[in-house]
Amino acid sequence: MNLIERAKNIILTPQKEWLVIEVENTVTIDLFKNYVAPLAAIPAVASFIGMSIIGFSVPMLGTIRLPIIAGISAMVMSFVFALIGVYLIALLIDALAPQFGATKNPAQALKVAAYSFTPAWLAGILSLLPSLSMLGVLAGLYGIYLLYLGLPVLMKVPQEKAAAYTAVSVVCSILIMIVFTMVVGSVGGGSIYGMGAIPTASRTSETAGTLNELEKMGKKMEEASKKMDDAKKSGDPQAEMKAATEALGVALGGSSQAEVVDKDKLKALLPETIGDLKRNSLEGEKSAMGEFKVAKAEARYADENNHQIKISITDTGGSKMFGAMFAWGMMEQDKETDAGYEKMGKVNGRPTHERFQKDGSTGEYSLLVGGRFLVETRGENVDMATIKTASAAVAYDKLEAMKNEGIKP
Template identity: 40%
Template structure:
């Protein structure tokens, strides 16, 4: 089974694909490592990029979840989504006799895993929070997939497919609420929430502007994940525990952009912060090394000010997750709402995003460099032109060439 072929089959030809799945052996390890673990990374990773790197906005303001909090939420959401699918399979199996079906845990797991395909892929819309509602449409299609596969694989009479599906859906909603509640524990609240392409493309017209999805990059990522799944399958057949562990790590790395567990040192990031921005003196700075929390991250930030004019600069290297930031380049577009203008585009291999208020009260420019390092300049009571000038004082090319070191 090839990952991309199965995904296309279950989405485009669900009835025929469910029939094929019914006759396949229920290999738990293969279902998880070769399929679910890869697809589950999509909503977790895209959610992190959308909330922490691109940001959320509305009603005249925009905000981003701090990177470290976003990373923690990403990891927790990823793990809980895997657990949630497994628990859902247990529920499907337990309910089977109540609806005239036959209990079979392997079949139940196949139903839970493959029915979740559309919902998992819909997580890509989290890259741009404004399009997150489209993820709900994908989730609804997963309900249809569940409706088709449930009676077939669990041997339930077709006449009882609707009530069987309805009960499972209720359980799935409850699981989703529980997972969201647990994940929210790792998200900041209140003021902390603010935080201190070469192939074919799909263009989506929205009331607030255009959004471009770089399908070439999506296809490239899909091929990497498919290759990772193949290695996982070979490792499983070998029966070598160490080889399976290594393959699992390689699969996760592929799903997350192929980056190694290394980051640029905080001292090097701090050195990139200008001592002065024009007439604005540096009033404070902070550095953070994620090694203490077990996360391969480095961050340096500084604040500059003169009266009511305030500028904040942050330089973040997300280490093992750093290359994930480049996925933001899959989504390009622009929009205007409530006096706020935003634009995301590619330039010289970098992903750039600016946001500014027409009244001059705030402006922001963010650059995702070729190596995944993210540089952000935020300003209050200064125009975008000044912010662009401040970004010009940072040697972005030097940051792209900084060596990474292993996290201890």
């Protein structure tokens, strides 16, 4: 087994690769030594570099770095727990098999668990820049799709029960990973305000509902892979680059195809004043990478007493996978420290994220409207009530009315 080829194939052509994996006689220690350990080391090492060497920016405080010893401890524990986690999740998958008409087989369960983690481990390189680490959630969601494809092949679960088997396995696995994350956080500096948002609840039905979108995404990934192979055979570097860019766009944008709302429409939703704060800047932009499209409008407000508000509206182009990147639909959190608090949940059915420092220096309130519009409001030297009032000034109902705009049938 070649690690690079296996990782590439399980991500780009998973349906074919699971059939190859099914008949392999893989020794457990070899699977861990030659595949799991090298890939699991990527997020552990990258996170250490990102948090302890590069550091992360905190408003009013500048760049903060975790102490080296704490960073090393967290890195080692993260790596060890990744290995243990794969093994425990494999035991879980095997134990659940009879409940869904599948065949108990510890060796096959271990393979399906290990290889399903591939995209999440590879995306761990994003932890070099802590601000990008949330993109790893998207890779984790693709891992759910890989699990969904692998269970019928390796565990012989009937296709009609594969979604339920996947959903229950994922929910139970999340509970396992929550415990691990909490332990790592307690050692590696999880007490630092604003770090380590951990889901405290996950909904089986929502996990299962995501699988349809993931399946569409998987089919597009296979199509993108074929285009990459054809471009490679052509020997045209420009064609290869174009195909690779399209594949990345599919991975980021998921299965939805839509034209984003015009940036000027988004700019029009940002008011000229919010209470005593006057708008002093207004910007709009649109960008695209393959099928992944984004439009954004941003405004800044301030008064003479240095009270500041920044509001941004980002249109993800109707991409449900990009919205799922924030995992709000599957997360709840209520965390409080001496420095501040952080909450994740839903308000009027919309996923929300709220964070505030008790000294009133900074705070933010974000929510997802219509499954595609991300409204982010950040404030300095203002209270949370002011931040939420500023957010509501965007007029969520108007955004909601545009949720299907540009989406192709």
